[in-house]
Amino acid sequence: MQTSRTNRSAIGVVFFVSVAVSALVVLWGVVAPKGFEAATNRLFDHVVSDLSWLFLLAANLFLVYVIYLGLSRYGRIKLGKKDDRPDFGRLSWFAMMFQAGMGPSIIFWGLAEPLSHYVNVPFGLAEPGTEEAAGVAVQYSFFHWALHPWAIYATAGLAVAYFTHYKGEKALISAIFRPLIGDRVDGPIGKTIDVLAVLAVVFGIAVALGQAGLQITAGLGQTFGLPTVMLVQLVVLGLTTAAFMVSATTRIEHGIKWLANISMLIAPLLLLFYFVVGPTVTQLNVLTEGIGDYLTNIIPMSFRLDAFSANTEWLGSWTVFYWSWWIAWAPYVGMFMARISRGRSIREFVGATVLVPSVVSIIWIAVFGGAALRLAREGQASDIAGTVAQSPAAGMFVFIQQYPLPVLLSIITLVVLWVFFVAGADAGTVVLGELSTGGSSNPKVWVRLLWGLLLAGVAAVLLVSGGLGALQKASVLIGTPFTIVLIGICVAFHKTLSKEHAPYLAEPSYGRSTEPESREPENRDSGDGDSEDSEAGDRRAGGEEHSDERVHLR
Numbered sequence: 001m002q003t004s005r006t007n008r009s010a011i012g013v014v015f016f017v018s019v020a021v022s023a024l025v026v027l028w029g030v031v032a033p034k035g036f037e038a039a040t041n042r043l044f045d046h047v048v049s050d051l052s053w054l055f056l057l058a059a060n061l062f063l064v065y066v067i068y069l070g071l072s073r074y075g076r077i078k079l080g081k082k083d084d085r086p087d088f089g090r091l092s093w094f095a096m097m098f099q100a101g102m103g104p105s106i107i108f109w110g111l112a113e114p115l116s117h118y119v120n121v122p123f124g125l126a127e128p129g130t131e132e133a134a135g136v137a138v139q140y141s142f143f144h145w146a147l148h149p150w151a152i153y154a155t156a157g158l159a160v161a162y163f164t165h166y167k168g169e170k171a172l173i174s175a176i177f178r179p180l181i182g183d184r185v186d187g188p189i190g191k192t193i194d195v196l197a198v199l200a201v202v203f204g205i206a207v208a209l210g211q212a213g214l215q216i217t218a219g220l221g222q223t224f225g226l227p228t229v230m231l232v233q234l235v236v237l238g239l240t241t242a243a244f245m246v247s248a249t250t251r252i253e254h255g256i257k258w259l260a261n262i263s264m265l266i267a268p269l270l271l272l273f274y275f276v277v278g279p280t281v282t283q284l285n286v287l288t289e290g291i292g293d294y295l296t297n298i299i300p301m302s303f304r305l306d307a308f309s310a311n312t313e314w315l316g317s318w319t320v321f322y323w324s325w326w327i328a329w330a331p332y333v334g335m336f337m338a339r340i341s342r343g344r345s346i347r348e349f350v351g352a353t354v355l356v357p358s359v360v361s362i363i364w365i366a367v368f369g370g371a372a373l374r375l376a377r378e379g380q381a382s383d384i385a386g387t388v389a390q391s392p393a394a395g396m397f398v399f400i401q402q403y404p405l406p407v408l409l410s411i412i413t414l415v416v417l418w419v420f421f422v423a424g425a426d427a428g429t430v431v432l433g434e435l436s437t438g439g440s441s442n443p444k445v446w447v448r449l450l451w452g453l454l455l456a457g458v459a460a461v462l463l464v465s466g467g468l469g470a471l472q473k474a475s476v477l478i479g480t481p482f483t484i485v486l487i488g489i490c491v492a493f494h495k496t497l498s499k500e501h502a503p504y505l506a507e508p509s510y511g512r513s514t515e516p517e518s519r520e521p522e523n524r525d526s527g528d529g530d531s532e533d534s535e536a537g538d539r540r541a542g543g544e545e546h547s548d549e550r551v552h553l554r
């Protein structure tokens with residue numbers, strides 16, 4: 001009974017502190033948007049000038065670590081119990097992870113980023129607008145969207161999946177630190193970590209929802225001539241919110257999975273169309289040469305800071321911004337990846353979360369970025385680079401106008417973007433529900449709906465007040481302390497694996513009990529979560545019993 005009261009108290013702390021801090025930040029952005037923007041810009045400038053080295057080293061560490069886990073003997077470990085089977089087929093599993101991790105962003109940035117680097121070449125490595133600039137642009141676009149960001153997500157996701165599905169811990173970032181600080185994870189330290197994770201998810205999803213309003217409105221303006229005014233943006237936001245709220249009342253199998261499958265069915269068809277109708281040979285050349293340049297220069301790019309240059313504007317606008325953004329999103333994407341990965345092995349997880357999406361991102365950039373660069377170099381769409389500089393989303397629709405059936409293609413692109421945003425926001429409510437209810441695997445529906453309303457409210461308020469860009473900077477700033485959290489996750493996870501899976505004294509590569517254990521099917525409709533308090537002790541006990549079951553992995 002005491003344990004139950006303690007858990008409910010802890011739930012209240014994380015939930016109410018997170019809501020209170022979020023409200024204060026949003027209030028600041030509404031009451032004094034210019035002051036809020038100035039403060040976040042100033043803080044971010046300090047991060048770029050003083051901590052860029054930390055982000056680069058950390059991102060490299062995460063990439064090396066997850067690849068090591070996938071290739072090592074630990075790769076055989078199953079993320080679950082002996083009788084656990086994957087909840088989703090491989091295609092649906094990958095589709096849901098990809099839409100949560102990159103989804104709508106890669107659709108327009110896959111085209112916009114190469115064009116941006118073409119006219120503003122990284123580190124002055126080539127003369128802008130030249131053939132060499134195009135090569136550097138593709139190379140750095142691959143760098144920013146392949147391997148490193150996915151490794152950041154996988155670092156959080158793999159640890160959460162192991163501790164949740166294998167060891168029976170609750171789905172909380174703080175639970176991973178139990179091997180390092182023991183039961184103090186149930187106290188203020190653990191709650192601080194979880195509050196930080198909640199804030200990262202809230203700000204990140206709110207920014208994404210706000211961007212949905214801006215980007216889809218830009219597409220509607222380019223395609224149908226609709227005015228890109230606040231009313232249209234709010235209508236788009238309202239429709240997106242209504243859709244993901246409906247999805248939030250269903251199970252993952254009926255909501256997010258269905259949406260992800262739709263988007264991952266249409267998106268490849270778009271890709272195939274532009275590959276066949278576009279400059280196919282150029283796109284294949286861009287893919288081949290770009291991969292070669294990327295692999296040849298991945299180490300220099302991964303460590304380049306221009307240490308003796310006083311100008312860090314490009315680095316802060318791109319690589320450091322990206323790395324801190326991906327790190328800030330790691331709680332959301334990583335926890336959702338963990339949520340849907342029960343029954344997979346560590347090796348499968350690494351392959352599906354790092355290697356496969358990296359290949360997809362590279363192909364997408366080669367097809368769309370390669371075609372856009374070809375248009376820019378031949379002067380067939382002289383305004384496309386300028387449009388991209390003003391609005392990456394609008395640039396995508398200017399690009400579409402150069403191809404047959406532009407209206408139909410624009411509508412399809414808008415639908416894919418919208419579905420990606422809806423599925424991503426729904427996944428965000430899943431993660432927020434888990435984090436704010438003590439790690440419940442089935443948070444109550446009203447909790448998820450409440451978070452959905454709060455997310456939409458934050459996005460709407462900041463759209464109206466003009467504080468969305470400042471909130472994005474604030475979200476990125478959360479990546480700074482969370483970098484330390486992710487490094488701690490690596491240490492705690494490796495300590496656990498080394499102790500429990502030593503070569504001469506290792507656990508079986510399945511869950512915590514050799515006895516078959518029935519698992520109730522997930523039921524998000526009931527949104528119950530009432531049994532989580534009673535399950536906590538059983539899970540810990542199961543984890544302790546499991547440490548006595550030893551077999552050789554060799």
